[in-house]
Amino acid sequence: MSAAEWGYTKRNGPFTWAKNYPTAAGIRQSPVDIDTALATSDSSLESKPLRWKYVPQNTRTIVNSGHGWRVDVDSEGSELVGGPLEGTYKLQQFHCHWGSSSDKGSEHTVDGQSYAAELHLVHWNSSKYADCGEAADYPDGLTVLGVLLKVGAKNPELQKVIDLIPSISHRGEKTEVKEAIDPAKMLPKTLSYWTYLGSLTVPPCNESVTWILFKEPVEVSEEQLAAFRSLRCYKRGEECPCDEVDGLLISNYRPTLPLGTRELRECGS
Numbered sequence: 001m002s003a004a005e006w007g008y009t010k011r012n013g014p015f016t017w018a019k020n021y022p023t024a025a026g027i028r029q030s031p032v033d034i035d036t037a038l039a040t041s042d043s044s045l046e047s048k049p050l051r052w053k054y055v056p057q058n059t060r061t062i063v064n065s066g067h068g069w070r071v072d073v074d075s076e077g078s079e080l081v082g083g084p085l086e087g088t089y090k091l092q093q094f095h096c097h098w099g100s101s102s103d104k105g106s107e108h109t110v111d112g113q114s115y116a117a118e119l120h121l122v123h124w125n126s127s128k129y130a131d132c133g134e135a136a137d138y139p140d141g142l143t144v145l146g147v148l149l150k151v152g153a154k155n156p157e158l159q160k161v162i163d164l165i166p167s168i169s170h171r172g173e174k175t176e177v178k179e180a181i182d183p184a185k186m187l188p189k190t191l192s193y194w195t196y197l198g199s200l201t202v203p204p205c206n207e208s209v210t211w212i213l214f215k216e217p218v219e220v221s222e223e224q225l226a227a228f229r230s231l232r233c234y235k236r237g238e239e240c241p242c243d244e245v246d247g248l249l250i251s252n253y254r255p256t257l258p259l260g261t262r263e264l265r266e267c268g269s
């Protein structure tokens, strides 16, 4: 899209994306509603526990992408293996999706229920591809660990992100992450998950993601969610192109798409 770049308002939001990004109208799209009755447990998942290693010092910069905040990571030294995955995946970045109030905001829903937000840890298949950009073009290129966030106690690890938000208030702004953020500390205690084949939930919506969505939500406070909503979707000095309330990024989640004939598997209760 030209000036009217994609976003989350009526004018440029999820229902308009397919115009410029035809893959968004595909049959392997994300997010989806997790209909727990449809999930099949799979002994092969149980036999290969999910295992990860992250290097907190490798969380480099946080940027306001115009669609939310994103922490970019130096992939070296990280790895995610097991579960539904073949080969080794490396962490590239993590980011979050939220809503204008905490009764909505997650991208995946569970039996129709929305959560207040959803964290995405994006990994790429380093066994087969040279980098994340290349991997994003292949059906087995990416895997995303999804963590549902519900309102509760202040999340100390996410607070390190919140503390940096004032310095990336406008689109395009970025800053160094001085205090290392440990992605492992943002994951739930129990590692039960659902997994299915899907896509990026933002344009170009590549159908290259093996989704792993943890069943157990993690807590975040209302104040922390309010901080996310203080990000602006336009560049400093420019005027706001979106018709959102004075360009605040109050909501950046894509509504669910049909699972269709895709298999939904689960590991753990």
Ligand SMILES: O[B-]1(O)OCc2ccccc21
Pocket: 120, 122, 142, 144, 199, 200, 201, 202, 209
């Ligand atoms: O769709 B997402 O926001 O979650 C998965 C993903 C992967 C890469 C970029 C953006 C995303």
Ligand SMILES: [Zn+2]
Pocket: 095, 096, 097, 120, 201
């Ligand atoms: Zn995401």
